Amino acid sequence: MNSTTLLVTLIGLAILAYLYGRKRSLAVAVASGGVRHLHSLPRYYGYMTALWCGLPAMIVLLLWSMLEPAVLNQQLIASLPVDVQNLPESQLGLYLNDLKLIAGSAEQAQQADQVKIDATVYLQHMQELSAWFKTALVLVLALAGIIWGASRISQHFQARNSVEMVTRIILMLSSGIAVMATIGIVLSVLFEALRFFEAVPVWDFLFGLEWSPQTAMRSDQVGSSGAFGAVPLFLGTMMIAAIAMLIAVPLGLMTAIYLSQFATPQFRNFAKPVLEILAGIPTVVYGFFAALTVAPLIRTMGESLGLAVASESALAAGIVIGVMIIPFISSLSDDVINAVPEAMREGSYALGATRAETVRKVIIPAALPGIVGGVLLAVSRAIGETMIVVMAAGLAAKMTANPLDAVTTVTVQIVTLLTGDQEFDSPKTLAAFALGLMLFVTTLILNVIALYVVRKYREQYE
Amino acid sequence: MTQVIEAPDIHQAIKQTVGSPFTHKPKISTRNVDVFYDDKQAIFDVSLDIGSHEVIALIGPSGCGKSTYLRCFNRMNDTIQSCRVTGEFRLEEEDIYARGMDPVLLRARIGMVFQKPNPFPKSIYDNVAYGPKLHGLASNRAELDEIVVSSLQKAGLYEEVKDRLNASGTGLSGGQQQRLCIARTIAVSPEVILMDEPASALDPIATATIEELIDELRQNYTIVIVTHSMQQAARVSQRTAYFHLGKLVEVGDTNQIFTNPQHQLTENYITGRFG
Known part of the structure; x- marks a missing residue:
């Protein structure tokens, strides 16, 4: 058998x-x-x-x-x-x-x-x-x-006790597998990144201002010097994520507040599912929405104002990513706002507060830890988003702070570095792992900061 | 005289409120009040005056509508969509349900303390300062400090918390939390304070403190208190109103209600026949 x-x-x-x-x-x-x-x-x-x-x-x-x-x-x-x-x-x-x-x-x-x-x-x-x-x-x-x-x-x-002991061991092993997987991923990225840093000094990678990962495959090739300065990539990532958050946080939060505190049940029952559909659209679809609708729109608007706008721009990608993550922020915030006990609300009303004052002074502070959590999840989505950026913001690694320019992000570069036929031990492919490691460290730092913020400003009820 | 009345007969038995529902120069007067939740009627034709500077206790078995009635005074029922109130409510001469009456301003004049202590997850100071800040009662920090301190003093909490005004209000014990909620209510200088079973979630010692406090507060405020405890009603109130199945059965001086009830249902309730 x-x-x-x-x-x-x-x-x-x-x-x-x-x-x-x-x-x-x-x-x-x-x-x-x-x-x-x-x-x-x-x-x-x-x-x-x-x-x-x-x-x-x-x-x-x-x-x-x-x-x-x-x-x-x-x-x-x-x-x-x-x-x-x-x-x-x-x-x-x-x-x-x-x-x-x-x-x-x-x-x-x-x-x-x-x-x-x-x-x-x-x-x-x-x-x-x-x-x-x-x-x-x-x-x-x-x-x-x-x-x-x-x-x-x-x-x-005692059959029940022994069955439950076995169950407990199986549960323990399962959680062990998740933990081991995390450690394994981190280690594999780390070791590949270390190999990259043997070829390219860490300093040049972290603070280099030029990104041009084409290395020569034969010695007689020209114009492929290979520059691995990650600053332009991180700048692009940060810019796009910032634009996205600028769109998504206010819109998402206000949506959540409106839906949970002011909207009639009928409107709420209609709007919530529609918002959730927004979360279900594949990012590729968002990508061509960004590339075919938003980017040209920005370009025409920019030109009518006399601005030079690249046909692919950070702004277009950022706006569309922002729209994409609105449902994340709104539905997570909606949940935590609804979780604030009714007694808080009544206490505030009974003191002569209006609904808006109650939201601002009692509900938002009480729901803050959850809201920060939702925003953070959205930030990591924005940083990790690849497809929309490829389609709407381009591949050019430019040192620029102008949102109307074409930029690229860390994740997009990882994709371009690893697609197609590649040698697996050249600095070019290994750079992808170094970028991945940097991205991982960045999100980790973000999480730590958020945890600190939440602990410091949390207003605990009960 | 003391036989138990069966449910279908009860509406027959409560044809008209017994006792003395009306007073001279009332603080709040209510006439012919009906309250509905959708089609279900919760309060039937209640007329009652609340005298100035008196503590009036609303008693009655669970589900008799006394909390619903209480929440009509400061229009807290407005927040419940299915709830509809008809009849007349007057605070001195003003119509509480008039079109021009802003419930937000009304609630500053008629404060409310809830069954379960519900301090905001803020510092003790901010809890008390919340109302005065909303209504602009203090023009500077010093005035605000004074309001906070005097409110805490009136609520009998100041001595216990004066060293930790910046500590969270939710870190206090249950009894202290409830006194904090009372201080918070006093801080907006209301004329009337509604209390919805303010001591039912507290231990006997904290309850005794709250009861003493209610007695002191009578000097400055009119208090309407809903309670399940007849001893509490007897201890703190001057008048008592007995509700049954959404109807006001009997109103009278507390002494008279507890020693010589006129209505059979009242007597059944206070002698512990049901409740």
Whole structure:
């Protein structure tokens, strides 16, 4: 049996084990005078039996599947002639690949020499053997698990507690995986970035004013010096994010206040879903809205005022990103504003405050931590936004503070650096990781600042 | 005389308010008040005067409409969309529900203290200064300081918090929070203070402090208090009004209500037959 069939069989066995365990416990219950005399409900005995059946077998299956290729390779290499064994690492790898191809297709086998055919036959034999042992071991373990689990069912056995302990361990492992993934991502970005900093000094990267990542692939190429100053990129990112926040924070906050405090229920029921649709539009669609509608509009308006406007501008991208994140801010703020207790509102009204005064002096301060949280989430969306910027703000890494100019952002550069055929060890591609690291550090700092702000200014109710 | 009356008979039994609902020169007078939530009527034809500088207790079993009635005085029911009030409410001579009456200004004249202490999540000082700031009662910081201190003193809280006026109001104990809410209400110098079960969330010692405070406040304010505790009504009020199923059954001097009730329902309630 292959691993998938085995897995399905195992699940089937576990279901049977559940039914069996439940039935056994019911029999015990009848013998001892009813279900209420059992320590746990019958289904817990079922779960326990199923866990005994499935869990150890599953672990063995997983380990076997992980270790099998390595062990088989080792066995295979040991069986090969000495001169093949002594081949350098990369050629040995090719040789082994060959063998696997031959094992896979008859056509390949006709062209192969005798040594290879022998080795292939040996490989196939080993694979069969391994599969057979695996199947036998897993099934035996599963059946033994059922028997062992069922044998433990008795009136006073604490099945519920042991099932819950297993559940707790599974929960713990799950959260562990999330944490490990975070650490893993950070480390992988960090190590690649370190490799980049071997080629380009950190100082030049952080404070360099020119970004031109084209490096020469051959020594006779000209005009591809490679300059990796990240300042223009961060400037562009900050500018676009700032424009977006300038649009989104006031609009989003005012929307939330209006919807939660002033709007009639009818209008609220209409406006909220519409706003949520705004959040569901793919960013590509926003992108061409920005490039085809907003950017030309800004250009014509700018020209009528006598300003030089690039056809792709930071302003266009910023405005559209701002519109995109309005629903984030408005719906998160709406939630936290509604979470302010009614008693606060009534207390304020009873002192002769108007609705507007109540919102400004009581509700907003009380909801502030949540609002800051929403704004922060929106900032990281704005910083991370790529598609709209590619389409509306261009790719030119310019040192400029003029929002009417074309600019580029960190995320856009990461995309351009890594798309297409690339060498994976040139400074050009590695620069993407350094940029990613910088972006990560930036958002981390933003989060820390926000946490500090929230703690300092929070007005806690209850 | 003391047999329990079945529910369908009760509306029959309360044909007219017994006792003395009207006073000479009332602070607030209400006539023929009906209150509806959508189609459901919560208050039936209540007429009652609140005398100047008296504490009047509204008592009655849960759901009898006494809180609803109380919230009509400062138009807090305006915030509930389905709520409709008819009848006449007058604060001295002014019609509370007149078109020209701004509920915001009305609430500065008729303050309210709620069942559960609800200090704002601000400092003790800012809690008390909130109302005066809204209504421009102080022209400078020194005046504001004075209002805050004197309000806290009148609420009997100043000695306990004078060293930490900048600490959060929500950090106080329940009883202190309620006195802070009273101080906050006093700070806008209202004429009338409405209290909706002000001590029901407090322990007996804090309750006793609040009751003493209510007695002192009577010198300067007219107080309408809703309470579930008959002992409390007996201790703090001069007049008592008994509500039942949205109707005003009996009004009279507190002593008379508790010693010699005229209406059978009142007697049943105060002797603990239901409630």
